[in-house]
Amino acid sequence: MELRKDEKPVLSTHDLTxxxxxxxxxxxxxxxxxxxxxxxxxxxxxxxxxxxxxxxSGQLAASAGHVWFNGEDITRLSVADRTLRGIGRAFQMxxxxxxxxxxxxARLAVQAHQRMGMDLFSMADSHVELIERAEHILAxxxxxxxxxxxxxxLSHGDQRKLEVALMIAIGPQVLMFDEPTAGMSVDEVPxxxxxxxxxxxxKDRTILLVEHKMDVIRSLADRIIVLHNGELVADGDPTExxxxxxxxxxxxxxxxxxxxxxxxx
Amino acid sequence: MIVKLLSGDRPRSKMxxxxxxxxxxxxxxxxxxxxxxxxxxxxxRICIFIVLVASYDLLLGxxxxxxxxxxxxxxxxxxxxxxxxxxxxxxxSAIALGxxxxxxxxxAFAFVIALFSLRVKAIFFAMMxxxxxxxxxxxxxxxxxxxxxxxxxxxxxxxxMTPAFKLVKEKVLGVRLNGKLITYYVVFFSSLxxxxxxxxxxxxxxxxxxxxxxxxxxxxxxxxxxxxxxRSVATILSAVMAALAGSLMALWLxxxxxxxxxxxxxxxxxxxxxxxxxxGSMYGAVIGAVLFLLTQSYxxxxxxxxxxxxxxxxxxxxxxxxxxxxxxLGMLFICSIYWFPKGIVGRLRGT
Ligand SMILES: Nc1ncnc2c1ncn2[C@@H]1O[C@H](COP(=O)(O)OP(=O)(O)OP(=O)(O)O)[C@@H](O)[C@H]1O
Ligand SMILES: [Mg+2]
Numbered sequence: 001m002e003l004r005k006d007e008k009p010v011l012s013t014h015d016l017t018x019x020x021x022x023x024x025x026x027x028x029x030x031x032x033x034x035x036x037x038x039x040x041x042x043x044x045x046x047x048x049x050x051x052x053x054x055x056x057s058g059q060l061a062a063s064a065g066h067v068w069f070n071g072e073d074i075t076r077l078s079v080a081d082r083t084l085r086g087i088g089r090a091f092q093m094x095x096x097x098x099x100x101x102x103x104x105x106a107r108l109a110v111q112a113h114q115r116m117g118m119d120l121f122s123m124a125d126s127h128v129e130l131i132e133r134a135e136h137i138l139a140x141x142x143x144x145x146x147x148x149x150x151x152x153x154l155s156h157g158d159q160r161k162l163e164v165a166l167m168i169a170i171g172p173q174v175l176m177f178d179e180p181t182a183g184m185s186v187d188e189v190p191x192x193x194x195x196x197x198x199x200x201x202x203k204d205r206t207i208l209l210v211e212h213k214m215d216v217i218r219s220l221a222d223r224i225i226v227l228h229n230g231e232l233v234a235d236g237d238p239t240e241x242x243x244x245x246x247x248x249x250x251x252x253x254x255x256x257x258x259x260x261x262x263x264x265x
Numbered sequence: 266m267i268v269k270l271l272s273g274d275r276p277r278s279k280m281x282x283x284x285x286x287x288x289x290x291x292x293x294x295x296x297x298x299x300x301x302x303x304x305x306x307x308x309x310r311i312c313i314f315i316v317l318v319a320s321y322d323l324l325l326g327x328x329x330x331x332x333x334x335x336x337x338x339x340x341x342x343x344x345x346x347x348x349x350x351x352x353x354x355x356x357x358s359a360i361a362l363g364x365x366x367x368x369x370x371x372x373a374f375a376f377v378i379a380l381f382s383l384r385v386k387a388i389f390f391a392m393m394x395x396x397x398x399x400x401x402x403x404x405x406x407x408x409x410x411x412x413x414x415x416x417x418x419x420x421x422x423x424x425x426m427t428p429a430f431k432l433v434k435e436k437v438l439g440v441r442l443n444g445k446l447i448t449y450y451v452v453f454f455s456s457l458x459x460x461x462x463x464x465x466x467x468x469x470x471x472x473x474x475x476x477x478x479x480x481x482x483x484x485x486x487x488x489x490x491x492x493x494x495x496r497s498v499a500t501i502l503s504a505v506m507a508a509l510a511g512s513l514m515a516l517w518l519x520x521x522x523x524x525x526x527x528x529x530x531x532x533x534x535x536x537x538x539x540x541x542x543x544x545g546s547m548y549g550a551v552i553g554a555v556l557f558l559l560t561q562s563y564x565x566x567x568x569x570x571x572x573x574x575x576x577x578x579x580x581x582x583x584x585x586x587x588x589x590x591x592x593x594l595g596m597l598f599i600c601s602i603y604w605f606p607k608g609i610v611g612r613l614r615g616t
Contacts, residue, residue, distance in 0.1 A: 057487065083489040095487070097480035108477050111470055112489035118498070119470040123273050127470070170488050 008071065010035050010206045011087075011174050016055055016065035025051045027230035028065065033174070036203035038196075040217045040238070041210045042247075043227035049210045050092055052227065053176050056208075057089045058082045069174070084115070088172025092179050092210070094159045096166070098152035102143055105151055105162055106134035109169035134169065141165045142191050157188040164192060168199070175199060176208045181216070196220060214242060270461060272468035276548060281613040285548060288555055292453060296446055297438050307562045309449055309517045311555055312456035313510050318538045319463045319550035320506035325536075326544035327467055328499045329479035331387060333532055334394035337401045338375065338504040340526035342367035342511025347418045347521035348411070355421040364512040368505045375504035379497035402527050417522020426451070426516070452513050459509055464547045466502065475499055479545075534561075541601050543608020552609050560597065565590045 009032035016029045026048045033039055041049050054060040056067055058079040066075045074082055083089075097105050110133045111117060111124075125131070138144045141161040146154065151162065164180055177196065181189045193216060199205055200220070211217055217224065217238060224241040226234040234241050241247055268275065276282040291298065295308035317339055324330045345367020346360060353359035382393040405412045412418065424430050430444035440446070466472050474495050477485045486492045515521045534557065542553025568587045575582045585593075605612045 059483075059487070078491065079486045080489050080491045083487060089487055091484075091487075095481065095484045097477050097484065099480050100476065104473070108473060108485075109488045111473070115489075116470045117474045117490050117495065120466055120502075121469055123269075123465070123468055124470045124473045125273050125468075166484075166488055 007034060009033055009068075010070060011056070012068045013052075013056065014066045014068070016052070016067060017063050018051060018055055018060055019063045025230050026055060026227075029227070029230075029232045030065075031225060031232060031235070033206050033208065035206055037222045038200050038207040038209060038220055040221035040224045041208060041227060042212070042217065042224060047227040048230040049227055050178055051230075053089065053178055053208070053210070056082075056174075057087050057176065083112075083170060083172075086171070086173035087176070088167040088170050088174065089176045090163045090167040090178060090180055092182070094156075094163050096151050096159060096162055098150075100151060101147065102138065102149050102151055102154065102162060103131070103134055103147040106138050106165050106169050107131055109166045110134045110137070113170045137165050137169050140168070141195060157184045160184055161188070161192065164195065173204065174206045174208065178210045179212065180209075181211075181213070193220070218242075272461075272465040274464055274468050274547065276614075278614045281548060281610060284613065285551060288551060295453075296449060297440055300440050303562075305445070305449060307558060309452050311558050312452050313513050313517065314535075314538065314554040314558060315551050316456050316459045316463070316510040316513070317507055318535055318542070318554045319460055319547050320503045320510065321535050322539050322544060322547065322550050323463060323467060323475075323506070324499060324503045325539055326546065326549070327472065327479060328475040328496060329387075329482075330383075330496055330500065331391040332394040332500070332503075333391060333529075334375075334378065334398040334401075335503070335507050335535055336527050336529070336532045337394075337398040338371040338507035339511040339514070339531070340401070340405070340521075340523075341371040341374065342508030343515040343521045343526040344405070344412060344418075344511075345370065345508070346512040346515040347420060350420040350422060350515075351418055355423050357423055360422070360512075360516065363515075364509065367512055368508045371504040371508035372501045375501045376497065379500045383493050383496045383500070398527075398529075398532070402523060402529075405523055405527060413522065415523060417520060417525070419520045422448075422516060422519055427519075448517060452517050455513055456510075459506060460547070460551075463506060467547060471495070471498070476545075537598055541598065541605075541608060543605075543610030543612075546608070546610045549608045549610040556609070560594060564594055568593065 012030075012032040014030050016026055017024065018026045029052060041052070043049050051060065055062050058077060062075055066073055068074070069082070069085060069087065072085075074085065077085075097108065100108075107130055110130045111127075114130065116127070116130070135144055135147060138147055141164055143158060143161055143165065146158060151159070154162065160180060160183070164177070167175060180192050180196070184192065196207065196209065197220065200207060209220065221238050223236065224234070224238045225232055226241065226247050234244060234246050276285055292308055292312060296305055299305070299308070317335070321335045324332055342364070346363035349359040349363025349366070353362070378393060378397060382390045406414050408414070409416075421427075424444065426444045426448045428443045428445040430447075432442035432446070467475070474485065474490050477490065478492055478495055482492050511526055514526060518525060538553035538557045539550065540553070541556060542551065543549030565587045568585050568590055571585045572582050572587065575585060601609070
């Protein structure tokens with residue numbers, strides 16, 4: 001693993017903490033993420049992985065600590081501002097525009113990236129370049145043939161793919177995948193994994209991936225961090241971390257039933 | 266060309282196109298097709314309400330924001346024009362100034378309401394608009410020196426726009442070409458323009474963002490749209506459009522009072538028109554307004570005719586007595602909402 005430590009991290013969190021009443025869901029997590037790397041985030045159910053993502057992309061406000069992005073403190077910025085700066089998010093719970101067509105979903109994301117939303121007097125459909133870009137992205141996730149469909153009528157697997165397409169469409173520097181393959185059928189999983197692999201080729205991108213399947217992590221990740229009860233308990237090379245006692249204890253020991261099931265929602 | 270004028274928003278159904286064309290030509294030739302003061306008045310009201318309802322649908326149907334202050338903005342526009350005409354006399358500059366000021370005040374008001382309440386829960390915004398609109402109604406009744414209070418304001422408009430002004434001496438096609446006719450066409454073409462502007466707005470990149478916000482505000486924010494800002498702009502635009510419709514109303518009636526512009530009854534009517542026509546479609550506003558106002562104006566006559574022809578049957582003729590028109594109106598609405606949950610436009614498009 002060649003972490004370019006000399007280079008400044010794209011994204012880092014310093015003592016990032018959130019409390020819900022007395023419950024500390026993310027507990028003083030400090031971590032740097034470098035350009036061109038893919039970091040897998042693992043941990044049992046309720047470890048705080050999704051909450052950590054919510055703190056980075058801004059859906060939740062931190063109780064303490066900071067989030068830095070390209071040298072800027074973005075802890076107090078709104079979700080939209082963070083997104084426009086280049087933090088992309090694909091949600092664990094599919095989160096789309098259900099009544100609109102698949103193409104319109106993607107087009108809206110492209111339009112946001114082009115900062116054209118306040119254009120009041122042109123015809124949306126006259127901006128052919130936006131539609132072409134949207135269709136290009138839909139082709140990448142193998143959804144182009146379903147572009148006309150209403151999103152709510154898509155299968156679960158296709159909705160997951162569209163979820164990823166929306167993130168890609170906003171042209172992010174940091175891409176956060178929250179269990180992108182959960183609930184997908186066996187033949188759909190490779191589509192998403194290949195896509196992540198391809199996105200990884202671009203050395204300007206930084207990918208954060210929450211995933212439970214260890215074989216997927218081994219084949220994709222440069223690094224693993226382990227969250228447990230909101231704390232960062234391990235960080236390092238994938239094979240070493242997976243083998244380490246702390247992970248065996250935290251991840252596999254606490255929830256052994258997880259291991260046999262292999263995946264969950 | 267036509268597609269461009271409609272901003273690419275095709276009716277997408279033969280039936281709907283036919284109905285819309287019928288309405289367009291009906292209104293365009295209304296003075297000749299349906300002569301008489303009362304029918305011309307109904308036609309003018311339809312024109313104005315199409316704009317009013319469409320601008321409300323921009324908020325309710327497209328953005329998913331519930332507001333009860335729409336008649337307040339309508340009233341601000343009407344009072345703007347009315348007060349200018351009262352104080353400056355019957356001149357075109359008074360009309361222009363009053364209209365512009367009304368629209369600006371409405372926009373500023375909407376901005377302040379949006380600023381204070383769009384950030385929080387949707388229900389809070391709805392309650393806020395209700396409170397502000399009620400307060401405004403009371404204020405207008407109290408400031409009688411300025412607004413005429415409960416009695417409202419009557420005023421004169423430029424002579425060329427009144428019935429006293431004759432374009433030609435003879436009748437054309439049995440219709441007198443007088444100033445009232447000119448005013449009707451001012452109302453008609455202004456409404457048409459405003460409607461086309463609204464149609465463009467909802468089909469612009471901005472309009473698409475509004476629909477995204479209605480569908481999933483959380484995700485709209487997460488792809489980079491500042492939801493509060495978009496909702497605020499939509500609220501302001503909708504208020505300005507309502508105010509302009511109000512100015513047309515002031516011009517048409519030559520009278521402005523709480524009952525014709527500000528009352529909560531009108532607010533309820535607007536809601537019904539949006540729902541009956543079909544939310545989230547500008548064409549729904551057209552059909553809703555036409556149907557509602559025609560029914561409201563002519564249901565009594567219809568019932569009267571019905572009662573005459575049923576004269577012999579004792580109970581039935583009692584039920585269709587013209588005095589029970591309100592009951593029938595209510596029943597019609599319940600049925601239409603029950604049978605056409607997506608409004609008449611949704612039905613005509615077969616969705
Ligand atoms: N908005 C909230 N209010 C209260 N508690 C919350 C909230 N969001 C998360 N939590 C709690 O924080 C903890 C961490 O939840 P989180 O969803 O981050 O876990 P996770 O690691 O993503 O789990 P999973 O693998 O099931 O997705 C849980 O105990 C959860 O109940
Ligand atoms: Mg989670």
